[in-house]
Amino acid sequence: MQQGWTVLGLLRWLTDYFGDKGISAARHDAECLLGAALAKDRVGLYLCYDQPLQADELDRIRPLVKRRAAREPLQYILGETEFWSLPLQVSPAVLIPRADTEVLVEEALARLQEQPGPVLDIGTGSGAIAIAVAHASGQEVEALDVSEAALELARANVARNHLTERVRLRRGDLYRLDGGPYRLLLANPPYIARIELDGLMPEVAAHEPRLALDGGPDGLDAYRALAAQAPQRLVAGGWLLLEVGDGQAEAVAALLAAAGLNRIYQRRDYGGLVRVVGGCRS
Ligand SMILES: C[S@@+](CC[C@H](N)C(=O)[O-])C[C@H]1O[C@@H](n2cnc3c(N)ncnc32)[C@H](O)[C@@H]1O
Structure with a gap:
């Protein structure tokens, strides 16, 4: 994940990435993790699709993505x-x-x-x-x-x-x-x-x-x-x-x-x- 992502761009990329890892609800999980990192619910995420992601936001998202790609359950990553x-x-x-x-x-x-x-x-x-x-x-x-x-x-x-x-x-x-x-x-x-x-x-x-x-x-x-x-x-x-x-x-x-x-x-x-x-x- 490099700089220059918008929320929607990253969401699309993550959906493909998780899909390639064999994760069935790839889009859902991508939304949940992105939402958790940005402290937004799904509607909140939707409302800022065009927003560019800052470096500190990408830093928060990266470890969550890594854990899910390693097939750790979404619920353990979110903690609830x-x-x-x-x-x-x-x-x-x-x-x-x-x-x-x-x-x-x-x-x-x-x-x-x-x-x-x-x-x-x-x-x-x-x-x-x-x-x-x-x-x-x-x-x-x-x-x-x-x-x-x-x-x-x-x-x-x-x-x-x-x-x-x-x-x-x-x-x-x-x-x-x-x-x-x-x-x-x-x-x-x-x-x-x-x-x-x-x-x-x-x-x-x-x-x-x-x-x-x-x-x-x-x-x-x-x-x-x-x-x-x-x-x-x-x-x-x-x-x-x-x-x-x-x-x-x-x-x-x-x-x-x-x-x-x-x-x-x-x-x-x-x-x-x-x-x-x-x-x-x-
Ligand atoms: C399939 S989980 C069900 C957890 C929860 N009731 C649910 O439905 O989500 C089975 C539970 O039984 C517990 N367990 C396993 N062996 C046990 C035992 N000998 N005595 C009491 N609880 C046990 C486990 O720690 C686990 O929490």
Whole structure:
């Protein structure tokens, strides 16, 4: 990047450059990074397309571009993302919350509307699910993670969303659940089969925490543990609601049934894939 760029000129160049690096949303990412470096939103950027960029502005943009070209996720570079339209801080200590996970939040809210009660978010990471459920339901939510670094970030996100009175974070292990009994057990657990981890896109494989991804040899370790423990941690009529990966729904449904849960059901996301499997303790 030399001197003499206008905003639009650089945006076009970056879009091609990111495209060549295999980045799919190249124009979007270029806009976000340029916007971050210039402290402008997308409309602000649009309004100054013809503006020449100063040397100090180019100096701020350069390292961000370098990181994204190396396939570091945009959200880690920006340090934040949105989930359920709420702002969340993210870092390499936590999985970047995915929009698909909002389907799990929708399911949780529907169950709470039928009957409120204690909720536990297992493997909370950035706090995304707990924060969204507490925000939208007005209910108290407990959330745990085995990672202290994740809990620290989740704490910051809870405070940022003014939910310190409603979300209680604690260290805990999904393989040794305690507390309850709960009306809802929610989890988006690590579910990638270990052998598939290195074949994931570079943004995930090289940057997101293995602890958040590694589901053991077949990807189902956490589901086995959660299904087995759910009956003793749920109230009668309580639900275990699990996010599942592509192709895992039948196996997870079988685990819930084998653990004695019933009314097993599957819910698709807006892309048509089964994203949530749920089961009820009768
Ligand atoms: C797929 S991430 C989900 C994060 C967040 N709930 C979301 O949906 O964005 C899985 C989370 O489980 C946590 N985790 C992994 N192993 C765990 C364990 N044994 N006990 C508790 N949490 C664990 C990870 O630290 C990570 O935050």
